[in-house]
Amino acid sequence: MKQHILALLGFAVILGTACNKSNNDNPTEDPKIIVNTDAAALAKRISLDGAGVLTLESTSSIARKAKGEFAKDGDQASQYLLELVAEVAPPTYNGVQMRATSVDINGNYAYVSYNREGEVYLGGVSVFDISNIQQPKLLSEALFPSTDISAVKYFNGRLYVAGATSVDKDPSFTTPGIVGYVDIANNIPTGNFKFYSVPGQVATGLTILNGKIYAVSGATGGLSVINASTFAAEKYVTSADLRSVVGMTNKVAVLSGTNGVTTFSTVGDIIKNIALPTDVAEAQRNIDAKGDYVIVAAGKNGVQYYNSTSGAKTGQIDIPAVPTGVDPSDVVTNGVSYNNDGLFFSANGAAGVYVAKEGANNSLELLGSLDLTGSSNYVKSAGNYIFVANGRGGLKIIKMTKPTTNLCGNTYPSYTGSAWLNVNSGEKKYYSGAAALQGVNVNDVLYFCGSMTVESQLNINSQGVFDIHGSLAFGKYNAGTTMNVNGTWNVEGSVVIYGDLTLNSGAKINFLGSGASITIYGKVTKNSGVTITGTYTDTFNKLK
Structure with missing residues (x-):
């Protein structure tokens, strides 16, 4: 490599506020x-x-x-x-x-x-x-x-x-x-x-x-x-x-x-x-x-x-x-x-x-x-x-x-299982931390404290209770992904649904505490007999 000092006079300067070139009156000239x-x-x-x-x-x-x-x-x-x-x-x-x-x-x-x-x-x-x-x-x-x-x-x-x-x-x-x-x-x-x-x-x-x-x-x-x-x-x-x-x-x-x-x-x-x-x-x-x-x-x-x-x-x-x-x-x-x-x-x-x-x-x-x-x-x-x-x-x-520590003050373990999380009837599962999942199917109790994403399928069946304390994101926009709620969904924190949300008869959403929010980009199907309680911010007013 050869080194030498640049002469200051070697610099040319163009001022954005001073564009008085000789052909400035040309109507086809591009602006600076x-x-x-x-x-x-x-x-x-x-x-x-x-x-x-x-x-x-x-x-x-x-x-x-x-x-x-x-x-x-x-x-x-x-x-x-x-x-x-x-x-x-x-x-x-x-x-x-x-x-x-x-x-x-x-x-x-x-x-x-x-x-x-x-x-x-x-x-x-x-x-x-x-x-x-x-x-x-x-x-x-x-x-x-x-x-x-x-x-x-x-x-x-x-x-x-x-x-x-x-x-x-x-x-x-x-x-x-x-x-x-x-x-x-x-x-x-x-x-x-x-x-x-x-x-x-x-x-x-x-x-x-x-x-x-x-x-x-x-x-x-x-x-x-x-x-x-x-x-x-x-x-x-x-x-x-x-x-x-x-x-x-x-x-x-x-x-x-x-x-x-x-x-x-x-x-x-x-x-x-x-x-x-x-x-x-x-x-x-x-x-x-x-x-x-x-x-x-x-x-x-x-x-x-x-x-x-x-x-x-x-x-x-x-x-x-x-x-x-x-x-x-x-x-x-x-x-x-x-x-x-x-x-x-x-x-x-x-x-x-x-x-x-x-x-x-x-x-x-x-x-x-x-x-x-x-x-x-x-x-x-x-x-x-x-x-x-x-x-x-x-x-x-x-x-x-990024991976999070337990913020709920409990002793629930981090989720380290399959990308497809299934809770069968008679099972009660409690987790904390962060989990990126392909699908979730809840037939009994699932309690999660932390951050969760679900890409493809999320079902809360009629006897299922899903507690999310932290943040949840689901689905893809205009890609045929639908979250189905037949049971009870308890939310403390923020939810983003990129896909659709179907609330079937008997579905319950309980927003807990203060500061809960839900953002739904897809469509919402809300059948008769749906109960929504608590204080929350509905970004696009989709739940009304």
């Missing part, structure tokens, strides 16, 4: 930025198609599938609960659809960047309100008709971006690669922005650490170190085919398709280089970090986990087996993400998303696989959210509930 805050129009991009309970496929089930075998009813229930709460269509401009490229999360807000593959320069940034995990809202977006946006980061009230712009449309840029920022007020883009040229055809990623921007550019680019306040260039290190950068404690790590992982000091000096298996040139990949360890999306080599100080590889997860009827080239690890609650995620193209945790000696332990419609090209997880960019360009937003 388009800000959309039309709540009704933006809301139409969020869909419930596919929404509902998801199953984290167990490692044993994954192994059977690789052999062409089917799942078994005796598969153990998972303790990781997952719900697809929304799908979001990507923005379009003049009929051209973009694709999601990155996600950054800050508190109750998520920021998503977009670009357009191929020769067309087109990108944008969307802002989501995720304060209500069940109902994310698309608040606003800024579109750039002549600029791709590869990555976005929130910092100090601004959205910092990396990407590429058309030098044909604006020759004031010295190279297509750009970094810059978009001003926001109350998380709404104001229309004011600045872009600066950086070496390379496209800036593929950025991170911000100690008041400095570390931006990487692919192909013939490198690592740029820039003051985040003044955008003064402080250092530039050439390196081929850079894909991604992540901030760590007092250093950054970059991923190159040819040079592996390299760590740098905060002033841009090389600390360590870690060689990786050969990858496809200029393919989409990224890197993330947990403490002093880096997790790498390594394409056909799956997920790689390294100690960034020693360079030792301590963990690896191979790519999944190729599903029947899928092109092998479509099964590749494109993206990785570490959630600070201890989970790792990898986007594996047509094979969905893997979920893992750190095992003994800093290894990686696969927990299961999430089978999603379409191709999973990017993943980002923080808190209780998982964002997955799919092959059609949009986003899947997934709610995650």
